[in-house]
Amino acid sequence: MQTFVPSxxxxxxxxxxxxxxxxxxxxLQATIVRVAPGxxxxxxxxxxxxxxxxxxxxxxxxxxxxDTACGYAALTLVPPGTGVLSIEFKTNLLAPARGSTLNARAxxxxxxxxxxxxxxxxxALDDHGETLVATMLATIMVVRxxxxxxx
Amino acid sequence: MQTFVPSxxxxxxxxxxxxxxxxxxxxLQATIVRVAPGxxxxxxxxxxxxxxxxxxxxxxxxxxxxDTACGYAALTLVPPGTGVLSIEFKTNLLAPARGSTLNARAxxxxxxxxxxxxxxxxxALDDHGETLVATMLATIMVVRxxxxxxx
Amino acid sequence: MQTFVPSxxxxxxxxxxxxxxxxxxxxLQATIVRVAPGxxxxxxxxxxxxxxxxxxxxxxxxxxxxDTACGYAALTLVPPGTGVLSIEFKTNLLAPARGSTLNARAxxxxxxxxxxxxxxxxxALDDHGETLVATMLATIMVVRxxxxxxx
Amino acid sequence: MQTFVPSxxxxxxxxxxxxxxxxxxxxLQATIVRVAPGxxxxxxxxxxxxxxxxxxxxxxxxxxxxDTACGYAALTLVPPGTGVLSIEFKTNLLAPARGSTLNARAxxxxxxxxxxxxxxxxxALDDHGETLVATMLATIMVVRxxxxxxx
Numbered sequence: 001m002q003t004f005v006p007s008x009x010x011x012x013x014x015x016x017x018x019x020x021x022x023x024x025x026x027x028l029q030a031t032i033v034r035v036a037p038g039x040x041x042x043x044x045x046x047x048x049x050x051x052x053x054x055x056x057x058x059x060x061x062x063x064x065x066x067d068t069a070c071g072y073a074a075l076t077l078v079p080p081g082t083g084v085l086s087i088e089f090k091t092n093l094l095a096p097a098r099g100s101t102l103n104a105r106a107x108x109x110x111x112x113x114x115x116x117x118x119x120x121x122x123x124a125l126d127d128h129g130e131t132l133v134a135t136m137l138a139t140i141m142v143v144r145x146x147x148x149x150x151x
Numbered sequence: 152m153q154t155f156v157p158s159x160x161x162x163x164x165x166x167x168x169x170x171x172x173x174x175x176x177x178x179l180q181a182t183i184v185r186v187a188p189g190x191x192x193x194x195x196x197x198x199x200x201x202x203x204x205x206x207x208x209x210x211x212x213x214x215x216x217x218d219t220a221c222g223y224a225a226l227t228l229v230p231p232g233t234g235v236l237s238i239e240f241k242t243n244l245l246a247p248a249r250g251s252t253l254n255a256r257a258x259x260x261x262x263x264x265x266x267x268x269x270x271x272x273x274x275a276l277d278d279h280g281e282t283l284v285a286t287m288l289a290t291i292m293v294v295r296x297x298x299x300x301x302x
Numbered sequence: 303m304q305t306f307v308p309s310x311x312x313x314x315x316x317x318x319x320x321x322x323x324x325x326x327x328x329x330l331q332a333t334i335v336r337v338a339p340g341x342x343x344x345x346x347x348x349x350x351x352x353x354x355x356x357x358x359x360x361x362x363x364x365x366x367x368x369d370t371a372c373g374y375a376a377l378t379l380v381p382p383g384t385g386v387l388s389i390e391f392k393t394n395l396l397a398p399a400r401g402s403t404l405n406a407r408a409x410x411x412x413x414x415x416x417x418x419x420x421x422x423x424x425x426a427l428d429d430h431g432e433t434l435v436a437t438m439l440a441t442i443m444v445v446r447x448x449x450x451x452x453x
Numbered sequence: 454m455q456t457f458v459p460s461x462x463x464x465x466x467x468x469x470x471x472x473x474x475x476x477x478x479x480x481l482q483a484t485i486v487r488v489a490p491g492x493x494x495x496x497x498x499x500x501x502x503x504x505x506x507x508x509x510x511x512x513x514x515x516x517x518x519x520d521t522a523c524g525y526a527a528l529t530l531v532p533p534g535t536g537v538l539s540i541e542f543k544t545n546l547l548a549p550a551r552g553s554t555l556n557a558r559a560x561x562x563x564x565x566x567x568x569x570x571x572x573x574x575x576x577a578l579d580d581h582g583e584t585l586v587a588t589m590l591a592t593i594m595v596v597r598x599x600x601x602x603x604x
Contacts, residue, residue, distance in 0.1 A: 023202045024209040027178065051174045052219075054300055058175040059237050060215020067210050068203075086210050087417055088441055090241040090392060090543040090590060092570050094563045109588060110547045114416075115389055115443065117545050117588070135562060135570070137543060137590045139390055139441060141417065149205055238568055239592055241392045241439060241543060243419050245412045260437060261396045265567075266540055266594065268394050268437070286411060286419070288392060288439045290541055290592060292568065325504045326511040329480065353476045354521075356602055360477040361539050362517020369512050370505075388512050392543040451507055 004038040004077055004111060011076045015040065018151045019072060030065050032072065038108035040072040045101055046124075057097035062104075062134045066091070066120035069106035070138040074116045075151070077108065078142050083150040084116070089138035097133045099126035109137075116140045155189040155228055155259060162227045166191065169302045170223060181216050183223070189259035191223040196252055197275075208248035213255075213285045217242070217271035220257035221289040225267045226302070228259065229293050234301040235267070240289035248284045250277035257287075267291045306340040306379055306410060313378045317342065320453045321374060332367050334374065340410035342374040347403055348426075359399035364406075364436045368393070368422035371408035372440040376418045377453070379410065380444050385452040386418070391440035399435045401428035408438075418442045457491040457530055457561060464529045468493065471604045472525060483518050485525070491561035493525040498554055499577075510550035515557075515587045519544070519573035522559035523591040527569045528604070530561065531595050536603040537569070542591035550586045552579035559589075569593045 008014060012035045019025060019032045025042075028050065034041035042065045044050075044057075052058040067086055074084045106120040120136040143149045159165060163186045170176060170183045176193075179201065185192035193216045195201075195208075203209040218237055225235045257271040271287040294300045310316060314337045321327060321334045327344075330352065336343035344367045346352075346359075354360040369388055376386045408422040422438040445451045461467060465488045472478060472485045478495075481503065487494035495518045497503075497510075505511040520539055527537045559573040573589040596602045 018204045021204040022209065023200050024212060027200045049174050049178045053169045053172040053302065054234075058173065058215055059218050059240075060211055061175060063214045063218075063242075064209055064211020067214075083205075086244055088241065088243040088390065088419075089210070090239060091214075092239040092562075092590060092592065093237055094570060109545075110585070117390075117547060119588075132563070135572075135590065137545060137588065139545065151204065239541065239570075243411075243439060243441065245419060260394075261434070268396060268541075270437075283412070286421075286439065288394060288437065290394065320506045323504075323506040324511065325502050326514060329502045351476050351480045355471045355474040355604065356536075360475065360517055361520050361542070362513055363477060365516045365520075365544075366511055366513020369516075385507075388546055390543065390545040391512070392541065393516075394541040395539055453506065 004108060006037045006076050007079045014151055015072045015075050018075065022068060024064060025068065028061060028064065035076065037076050038073055040069045040106050042069045042104045043101055046099055057102060059093055062097050062122050063091050065102060066104040066122050066134065066136045067138065069104040070118040070120045070136060071140060073106035073108060073118055074140045077111045081150060083143040085141045085143050085149060087139045087141050089136050091134055091136045093134050095131050095133045097124055099124035101125045114142055155262060157188045157227050158230045165302060166223045166226050169226065173219060175215060176219065179212060179215065186227065188227050189224055191220045191257050193220045193255045194252055197250055208253060210244055213248050213273050214242050216253060217255040217257065217273050217285065217287045218289065220255040221269040221271045221287060222291060224257035224259060224269055225291040228262045232301060234294040236292045236294050236300060238290045238292050240287050242285055242287045244285050246282050246284045248275055250275035252276045265293055306413060308339045308378050309381045316453060317374045317377050320377065324370060326366060327370065330363060330366065337378065339378050340375055342371045342408050344371045344406045345403055348401055359404060361395055364399050364424050365393050367404060368406040368424050368436065368438045369440065371406040372420040372422045372438060373442060375408035375410055375420055376442045379413045383452060385445040387443045387445050387451060389441045389443050391438050393436055393438045395436050397433050397435045399426055401426040403427045416444055418444065457564060459490045459529050460532045467604055468525045468528050471528065475521060477517060478521065481514060481517065488529065490529050491526055493522045493559050495522045495557045496554055499552055510555060512546055515550050515575050516544050518555060519557040519575050519587065519589045520591065522557040523571040523573045523589060524593060526559035526561055526571055527593045530564045534603060536596040538594045538596050538602060540592045540594050542589050544587055544589045546587050548584050548586045550577055552577035554578045567595055569595065
């Protein structure tokens with residue numbers, strides 16, 4: 001495991017402030033539960049309102065929390081005054097998303113000046129432990145000089 | 152454009168009934184606006200509750216509606232008594248998702264007995280017309296003999 | 303179908319010159335068969351040397367020709383003095399790649415100043431017509447000021 | 454790291470025999486350098502014939518060796534009398550593929566009765582060590598009862 005030194009010493013506050021502006025996270029009732037250089041975890045209590053037709057959490061919701069985790073993992077490593085933007089991602093759905101809580105964990109594969117690549121895993125927690133239910137591979141762009149897109 | 156003949160003459164009702172069971176679509180306030188063989192459209196009014204940190208609709212929400220559109224496009228073409236399950240998808244985000252309404256449109260690329268491939272596009276509508284904001288390429292599995300996963 | 307105006311009037315020669323430097327295309331015996339603004343086709347005669355274990359053309363070879371087609375489709379639309387680089391792609395394999403010739407056809411989905419998105423399809427030709435055997439969704443970066451990466 | 458028990462005790466011979474039938478691996482001069490339950494490595498000496506226009510190994514070749522590694526990693530875990538087929542993959546290109554040798558390493562993320570998910574990494578080796586140049590996320594189908602597609 002590589003160690004990454006954030007170029008913004010204030011990265012933790014910066015990530016949490018931006019997360020708080022993601023209204024969709026409030027609607028889903030997701031919270032940010034870990035912020036470290038190149039790594040962010042997002043937790044989501046499972047509830048019926050998030051379900052697809054079979055009662056599992058919808059793949060779009062699973063994608064939402066792991067995309068947010070990947071984006072903020074990227075934000076921990078970019079300089080002050082820049083922002084990040086997901087260009088694309090792929091999600092593999094490995095098992096039904098059910099249980100009590102989903103935990104999305106993102107980690108940096110390649111930090112870059114312009115293009116970053118992140119991996120994210122989503123685990124479902126229940127009484128028996130945790131199950132990997134989805135994995136994401138995401139490409140994120142660092143944005144400079146576009147005021148509306150900073151942080 | 153190929154024409155597809157649904158093996159279930161009741162495909163329209165079947166798709167709409169299943170869509171009505173996706174609680175997440177109610178939470179997002181998305182509706183199904185077209186059902187045709189191999190094609191389904193889902194519409195989503197844009198509102199602040201769906202936003203990411205810059206105020207655009209979150210990529211996970213964009214993914215949710217186009218994944219649902221792809222899944223139900225697949226469901227139009229499978230036999231009665233079977234179900235469909237997204238295995239994986241890739242979403243490219245092409246422009247900020249804003250405007251008044253998002254429209255997700257799915258179409259079949261390859262219907263298969265076991266594995267189907269669908270493409271989905273998401274358009275943002277505003278006063279000036281529509282803009283392609285995202286495109287998805289999705290792999291969907293046909294499920295047989297698993298009662299909880301039918302329709 | 304949108305029409306695109308190349309910013310480099312010499313785009314055809316530029317693409318063909320660069321293609322000629324892709325040694326792998328010679329090894330595979332692939333040729334460039336069409337160059338138009340935002341669109342490039344690459345043809346590959348099917349032969350046993352390209353096969354995987356069941357005798358079909360290997361998915362990596364299919365990917366090679368459609369990635370090259372996408373990259374050069376992007377190169378038709380970028381300014382002189384810039385280059386293009388594939389960041390990532392996803393390939394769905396839809397049918398066995400066999401027949402007499404494979405034809406990879408790329409088209410622009412979104413031309414961008416920095417990030418471009420292309421779609422590519424690979425068709426297999428035999429006596430009965432053509433079959434779609436693979437489809438690619440690719441993200442391509444425009445490269446500036448890096449002399450080794452121009453064209 | 455999970456441990457996997459192959460259902461075919463003869464998995465090593467089975468994988469190597471099938472690899473030997475992939476003519477494309479001979480054309481590229483790739484060899485299989487490790488076979489373990491759920492894991493396969495493929496090595497490829499870098500040479501000019503494999504190059505794209507800037508002299509790096511073409512992304513399609515990088516994809517070919519890591520797709521083969523993923524496919525055979527899957528084959529180590531499936532029962533005798535079955536085969537495997539790549540349905541789709543996504544490759545992120547992280548750094549130029551150059552150096553003396555490329556090493557593709559695949560590992561199982563989810564073994565499944567019907568659908569398996571594998572991750573693959575490609576490292577470039579030179580005098581200074583190894584660099585991660587690409588990463589793949591792949592979906593593989595287990596094939597039963599189709600004689601031409603076994604092993």
